[in-house]
Amino acid sequence: MDLVTILTILGIIATIAAPAAGYILKLRKEYKNYYSVIWKSSRKLKANDLLGERPCAEYYYTRDIDNRIFRAIERKRNLLIVAPPLSGKTRAVFNALHTLKDPVNILVPRSVPMNSFLFPRDFIFWKKKMIFIDDLQYYIERQDAYHLLFREAKERNIPVAATCHSGREFKKVKNKLIEQNLDLDIIFGEDIIELNKITADEGKMISDKLGMKWDTVKFNGTIGSIFMRLSEMERRFDNCDNIEKTILRSLRSLYKSGIYEENSVFRLEWIKKASGMYELEGRDFEWTGWLKNLEDKEFLKISSRNRVWAEDAYLEFVVKTDADLTLQDIFENMLDVFKNDAEVLQMLGERVYDIGVVDTQISEYMKITIKAFETSLKNINIELQKPEYYKAQNYLGQAYWSLSKVQDTHENCARSIEYFNEILKTVSIDSNPVEYARIKNRIGNTHTAFAEIEDREANCITAINAYKEALKVFNQRQYPQEYARAHNNLGGAYLILAEVKDKITNYKNAISSFDEALKLNVIREYPKLYALTKNNLANTYARLSDTEEPEKNLMLAIDAYSDILKTQPKEKVPLQYGLTHNNLGNAYAMLALHRNKHENINRSIESFKEALSVRDPDRVPIQYANTMFNLGDAYLVKAEEENTPAALYDAIDSFNESIRIRTSDKYPIQYAECCAGLGKAYINLAEYEDKTENYHKAIASFDEALKIFTEEQFPDNYNLINNEITKAKKIFF
Structure with a gap:
């Protein structure tokens, strides 16, 4: 090949490569707006790549939990570290990454809004990768496209490691993920790691290693409280003048209110406005001096473009308000x-x-x-x-x-629907199908709630139509989880509609909808959604048993409840476990009216007792009282079947325990139900012992129930109780 040909080829390559290189550089610059670290080798990571402006001492205190963190990262598993601020969550990840034998390329998203989702490619495609999200609670708060990052990671098989504050912030993250049909427990599985506090002895040892005097440390059980010198910063805050304290308090108010850019960066204009609340005003040169003083005292750092970075730990733990706000x-x-x-x-x-x-x-x-x-x-x-x-x-x-x-359920549901409908004026199934479907699903949920308080038929039909609109987008191939959730919601609307119209038809429509959701394999990947849908299916079979094939439908309900319990470990989901056992008890009690009374009523009682093992009266008093009432009813049936008074004593104890919580002022209807149950128990007990005393107790209980179950408001209950009173009089007289 002659020189001219070679030069020609090189010229063509250069002509193609130059714009391509320019495009790549432009794209990388845009990526930098949304990612602080873009596929950097963990071996080359610097402390400020992950920790930002926070201090990072050479000394690192290794805890037993560090081995678990290291193993999760080494095995390419998703990892979430949950702990209070200053617990050393981010430093633990940084240390684990630096000790990896085989380095991984790291992507770190910034906690900033992204108009359209961008995900940078790693051209060294053969390298192992990991995404790290520091302070997941802030990332999700600022980044509307957070769900797309998780889905991208799953599709590309890239593990995600994240840190998150514990307590309310952790609950917030779980709820935000649920809004996008993501389950935190599914994403991170067994690798949700909680960092425990360290002991005072450990704290003293660490302070010695750092050359710090223990009596100068304001120790709160976290490693960061030693490194961050909280006691020293408190002293500095106390020595600040009134203007400096005002600025710091204003920063704290902005921080608490979520008014900041990524990583606790505050615009100067926001600080000035917030300080105006304290009547602090100043010229530009004065503000420069005030902020410089606070920077010298290490409370903040002045960055470019009229922005200030403040250490959130100091805003949280050091800056004191001047009033009990x-x-x-x-x-x-x-x-x-x-x-x-x-x-x-x-x-x-x-x-x-x-x-x-x-x-x-x-x-x-x-x-x-x-x-x-x-x-x-x-x-x-x-x-x-x-x-x-x-x-x-x-x-x-x-x-x-x-x-x-x-x-104000009625008024607020109506306002909710107004705003969702307003969105639909600008969002259509053609312009933004996914958002359209989500809004339709929310409208369906609101009308379903509406149906509980008024115009049940009309609201259920509107809800059903809304869910069907959502399902035009949420097909089972592209959006399997959304498809399953929408079918679960649709079944719920049919279930309510069955109470006022075409009972059998709508119960069967509900069953069909729940079955449609459950037939997808993907739903088993989301145990909460699976259990919810299966529970709804079981409830529908139980209700259908009132109108046709009671034994068959109750057995289907019992099978469904039993299936749910296989996915609901008592230790992990105690409240759901209790709900399912309560429902299972009701199903066995209903089945006892049709066959094998002795066997099924005993199973019912066992189920209620198992529900009560997790339904603690202090934690969930209403659920506890409901199960106690159900247990009392079951004992009434048992007493009738065994023809002995022993079960009646248990029934009376159960109703009285329920009434302790279901008081007449707070829960009048439930209170009246308990009184009616007590009346039945005392009437039956009068046939065995203390006839006069138990008769009077029965009548007193029935009279108490009739104070609420009046003929005008509750004619059916009123007539049933009067029939019991007539029965009592026959026994006594």
Whole structure:
């Protein structure tokens, strides 16, 4: 080949390669916006690649749990480390990666919004890979496309290692994953590792290794409390002047409210606005001086582009408020300060919503969420900010839906539906099919809840139509889990509809829907969804037994409940285990009315007792009381079958125990049911002993029940109790 030909070929290659290289560089630059580390060898990792600005001493204290972390990473398994802040979660991962014999290429996503999901390719494709997400709770909060990262990792068989705060933040992560039909327990399996606190003796040993005096350490059981010098930082905070304290308190309020960029980076404009709440104002040169002083005291670092990084551990544990402000007070203050800033209001709204769904004060948090997003809508240009507009409508729909579960069900369900329908004006099955289907599914859920309080038939039919619309998108090939969940919801709507229309037909429609969900192999990969659907199927068979083929349908229900229990270990899911045993007890009690009374009523009692082994009256009082009532009913049947008073004593004890919780002021209907049960027990006991005394106890119990079961409001219950009273009079007189 002559020189001219070679030069020609090289020229062609250069012509092709130059734009390709330019495109790759441009793409890599864009990737850097969303990933802080892009397929870097674990052997070359530096501490700040994972720990950011946090200190990293050369000394590392190895714990027994480190071996488990190392093994999970070495074996390419998903790993989640859960612990309080400052427990050394990220450092443990960094140390494990550095000790790997065979290095892996690491991808670290940043906790920032991504308009359209991008996933960088690793051109060294033969190398082992791992994705590391530090502070999963922040990543999920900021990154709307988090579910796509998990699905990409699963498809490419890339393990994910992550850290997460324990407690409420961990619950928040579980709930956010469920919203996207992801199950944290399935993703991470047995490798959800909790870091325990270290002892004071261990802490002293570590401080000695670091050359620190133990009496200067504010030790709280975490390694980080030693490394981060909390005691020294508290002293520095106390010595700050009022202006410096005001700035730090403002940063703390922003941090608590979720108003920051990735890794606790705060915009200067936000800090100034939040400080204005304390009437702190200053010129630019004054702010520069104040922040420089705080940087010298190591509370924060001034970064470029008018941004400040603050150590969240100091904001959490060191900075003291000047008043007894509750978290809700802080949120309300931020609402007022940023009432004209849609971006900040949405950050605040997301944070409050995520806390609310796992907090007992759900109504208060949802009201703040609603206020934040409704105020943000006033500051959004719909044409220019469609994603923000859509997000606000979606959160408002979900917040009103959550609020409807605890307050003003009718009104809040209606508002929820309004916002979801508003989204459908901009989202269609053609433009965004997946979001369209998700919204239709939520509309179905809301109408199903509506059906429990009014116009049962109309709301069930609307819900059924909404679920069917969702199923036009959620087919079993592309979206098997969503398909199964939508069919489970559809079955639930048919189940409620059966109570008011075409009972047998709709029970069978419900069974068909549940069966359709259960026939997919994928559903067994999600034990919670599988158990929920199987439980609904069993309940439907039990209800169908009232109208046709009772023995056959009750046996199908019992088989289904028994199947669920194979996937519900008592130790891992005690509440679900208790629910299933309670339902199984009811099914055996119903079957006892048709065959093998002695055998089936004893099985019923055994099931109720097993349910009570996990239904603790202090933890789940209502469920405990419900099972106690069911047990009392079962003992009534047992007493009738055995023709002895022993079971009647047990029935009376069970009803009285239930009534201790199901009081007349809190649960009037359930209270009346217990009173009626006691009346029956005393009437039957009067046939064996203390006729007069037990007769009067029976009548007193029935009279107590009739205070609630009046002829006008509960004619069926009223007539049944009066029939029992007539029976009692015949026995006595």
